[in-house]
Amino acid sequence: MIKTLKISRPRQFKDPEQALEALTEIYEAQTAFLREQFKAFAAGELKSGHVRAFYPYVKIRTETARRRDSRLAYGFAPRPGTYATTVTRPDIFTHYYGEQIRLLIENHDAPLEIGVSETPIPVHFALGENFHLEGGLQAEQLRDLPLFFDVPDLDIMDDEIANGTFVVKDGQSAPLSLFTAPRVDLSLQRLRHYCGTESHHFQNYILFTNYQFYIDEFIKLGLKRSGDGQYTEFIQPEEGKRLPQMPAYHLKRADGAGITMVNIGVGPSNAKTITDHIAVLRPHAWIMLGHCAGLRNSQKLGDYVLAHGYLREDNILDRDLEPSIPIPALAEIQLALEDAVAQVTGESGYDTKKVMRTGTVATTDDRNWELQSSTRQNLRLSQSRAIAMDMESGTIAANGFRFRVPYGTLLCVSDKPLHGELKLPGMADSFYRERVEQHLQVGLLAMEILRDIAPGKLHSRKLRSFNEVAFQ
Secondary structure, eight states: OEEOOOOOOOEEESSHHHHHHHHHHHHHHHHHHHHHHHHHHHTTOOOSSEEOOEEEEEEEEESOOOOSOTTOSSSSOSSSEEEEEEOOOHHHHHHHHHHHHHHHHHHHOOOEEEEEEEEEOOHHHHSOTTOOHHHHSOHHHHHHHHHHBOOOOGGGOOOHHHHTOOOOOTTOOEESSSSOHHHHHHHHHHHHHHHSSOGGGOOSEEEEESOHHHHHHHHHHHHHHBTSSSBOEEEOSOTTSOOOSSOEEEEEOTTSOSEEEEEOOSSHHHHHHHHHHHGGGOOSEEEEEEEEEEOSTTOOTTOEEEEEEEEEEOOTTTTTSOTTSOOOOOHHHHHHHHHHHHHHHSOOGGGGGGTEEEEEEEEESOTTGGGSOHHHHHHHHHHHTEEEEESSHHHHHHHHHHTTOOEEEEEEEEEBGGGTBOOOHHHHHHHHHHHHHHHHHHHHHHHHHHHTSOHHHHSOGGGOOTTOOSOO
């Protein structure tokens, strides 16, 4: 026997606020039911039967494929038909869902249907990001949990929609969003695990780095600017505990347009892992700030590298996004970074070339790439016209492209191994002290410049595919 809440009939709305209220009402009722039943299970009061709750859904049927503003990259269905998606956590996505719903109704002049889907909510996701089953249940209860509740099903948590490989079956609605509700919930849980802070703290502008030095400076700045009238608070992983694998720090604004910084550590695997999960939050931009090897003899230690192309030899995304697919530079991001470098360094116009070079960044999965023979590596690097080598930037940019999140890269040259300037302890320490603070200031200013651009303009049509989902 399956125990569920009585499911109300779907309702249709042409008022975005009413549609959002209905969606929230369904989600809160379904998850509250699950939590109540789980409490009974943990207390030993639930003896038999299977408890099931369901995600809400959003659906639209449209006879048109129009949009009121042809400059928009999202907010409309690509052709007449029926489109739907499951949704979750309206407490986090209130503004996001509200904007997507508003645009759909405006562009198609059609009502939205809000109802209860057939997709079960795994009990783990209803209990929240800070609940640990192992601490609340006996070993026997843990074993029996799948008999009483739905658990996460990886078969419905893939990225086929984002990858463009999803095939709509006969009678099935086409997708409205890149991510289904279970996929989003999984990522929200993973963010708590990897970053040590709850997902609702993440802001719309994300900085990634591969060095703790940047985090140390960000903490100083965050504590100083918290409550300054622009930023409301600074959130970091709980003190006194071991740091998580990729700790995240949040300089928050009331409107969510603050800045989050994540230390992703070293390597493309970490870079893919964290961007796979942050992508479900639909940020307005993410930028990599890190160190790189300068490949040109004319570069100096401390020079900046603004990536306008990527030689992807990270291998981590090859199955989802072939290396032959170009990852274009995004004009708004490039201009913001260039403007920020000029303002912070005091160099402008042609003189900016004294401190920054624009070109291709090569990303490798081999930390000791410089130990390969010169004949093996130099020809390809030379043919690509690469000016820098790192281990994360190409992955972060490629996943931004894949998930339609505006991306950019500004690196700082910390060594030049092909020219005899190796990253040795004394050199590195001196370099970090001198450059990290300025580099971070550039990154923060770039994000503030981007914040002044309306998000609708920042989310470029360049990132949208032929047959795109309506949600941003």
